[in-house]
Structure formats: structure tokens, C-alpha cells
Amino acid sequence: MRAGLLRxxxxxxxxxxxxxxxxxxxxxxxxxxxxxxSITPLTGTELVNAQQIVEKCSHELIGRSYADLDSRSxxxxxxxxxRVTTLAAAIESVDATSLTVDSxxxxxxxxxxxxxIRIEDELLTVSAGHGTTTWTVTRGAHGTTxxxxxxxxxxxLLRTLNIGSIQPVD
Numbered sequence: 001m002r003a004g005l006l007r008x009x010x011x012x013x014x015x016x017x018x019x020x021x022x023x024x025x026x027x028x029x030x031x032x033x034x035x036x037x038s039i040t041p042l043t044g045t046e047l048v049n050a051q052q053i054v055e056k057c058s059h060e061l062i063g064r065s066y067a068d069l070d071s072r073s074x075x076x077x078x079x080x081x082x083r084v085t086t087l088a089a090a091i092e093s094v095d096a097t098s099l100t101v102d103s104x105x106x107x108x109x110x111x112x113x114x115x116x117i118r119i120e121d122e123l124l125t126v127s128a129g130h131g132t133t134t135w136t137v138t139r140g141a142h143g144t145t146x147x148x149x150x151x152x153x154x155x156x157l158l159r160t161l162n163i164g165s166i167q168p169v170d
Contacts, residue, residue, distance in 0.1 A: 010037045010061070011079040011123060011158070013142055029077055031123060031143040037063040039080055039161070061161065079116055079123065079142075079158035083107055087119065087153045088133065094146040099124075100134050101155055107131075108157075116141060116158040119149050123158070 013029040020026050039061055061078055085107065088100040108115060109131035117124050117137075123144045128136035139146035 008037050008039050008080050010035050010039070010081075011118070011142065011144075013077050013079060015077070029142055034121065035063055037061045037078070037080075039078075078161040079118070080161055081118065081156040082159045083157040085155050087149060087151050087155055090151040091119075091149040094139060094148065096139070098129075098134060098136050099155075102133070104131060104133050116160070118156045118158055119153055120147065121145075122147050122149070 012032045012035055014032050015027055016030050017025045017027050083106045085101045085103050085105075088102045091099055107130070115126040115130070117126055121144065122139070123141040125138040125141040126135045127138060
């Protein structure tokens with residue numbers, strides 16, 4: 001495999017379950033690691049066959065071997081980059097709960113629900129401000145660490161790709 005094919009920097013996330021009061025449990029996706037992967041949409045027979053194994057599977061992810069990831073004990077999803085804008089102003093505090101971007105063009109407008117974005121190594125969840133350039137965010141989403149960010153840093157909308165397991169290819 002040529003290294004140039006691994007052009008997507010992806011957050012691999014594992015599904016974790018926590019027992020809550022009353023005997024039930026809650027599920028949440030937690031960041032496991034950043035990986036460089038090749039992402040290919042599935043079509044035709046490949047798509048039908050994949051969805052028989054993982055209901056919402058839509059893409060094939062190919063990367064190097066990952067000895068530190070045990071795909072037998074986790075269900076994974078990948079947050080892959082999509083649309084990109086830039087920060088209009090620096091985020092100078094890890095406690096900041098809003099940010100301003102240069103443009104919201106091509107980002108989902110109101111009614112889109114929560115969106116995951118990435119600035120450098122931090123994942124953030126946008127909960128309000130869709131369709132505007134000022135967004136209300138939850139910092140350090142999915143187990144990442146909140147950080148300060150300079151203005152003009154890229155802000156990537158993350159697409160969630162459901163994958164059942166990780167099959168490394170050398």
C-alpha cells in the first residue's frame with residue numbers, strides 16, 4: 001500500500017457502555033486514537049453485503065496494522081473529515097463554549113442536530129448556531145482534550161462512518 005493513499009486523518013472511536021441507576025446502561029462513543037486511513041464508499045454488492053454485517057456500514061476503511069486496537073472487543077466508528085472552514089478568531093481558553101468561523105457555507109443549517117467538528121487534535125460538538133458563523137460548542141468531545149487554538153486554524157466537519165471491526169491490511 002502506498003503511503004499517499006492514507007490521506008484521511010480519522011478519529012477512531014469505540015462504543016462504551018456505562019451502567020446507570022435502575023439497572024440500565026448508557027452508550028457513548030469515546031475517542032481511541034488518530035489514524036491515517038484510506039476511505040472508499042461502498043457500492044453495489046459490496047454495500048449490500050457489508051450492511052448485512054453492520055447495519056449502517058457505508059465505507060471501507062483501509063490502513064496499516066494496529067496491534068493496539070482489539071477489534072474483537074469493541075464496536076468502532078470513524079469520524080472522518082468533510083467540509084472545512086477556518087476560525088475567525090482564536091480560542092484563547094479551554095473553557096470557552098463558543099467559537100466564530102469565517103464561513104458556515106456548506107455546513108448543515110438549523111435543525112441538523114449536534115455536529116462533530118475537529119480543530120487540530122480536539123473534537124468539539126456544535127449544539128447551537130447552525131447556519132451562522134457563531135457556534136455554541138462542547139469542548140473535548142469523545143474523550144479528546146480541550147486546547148487553545150489560533151485564529152485561521154482549519155475547522156473540519158466530521159462525518160461519522162460506522163464500521164463493525166478493523167481489518168488491517170499491510
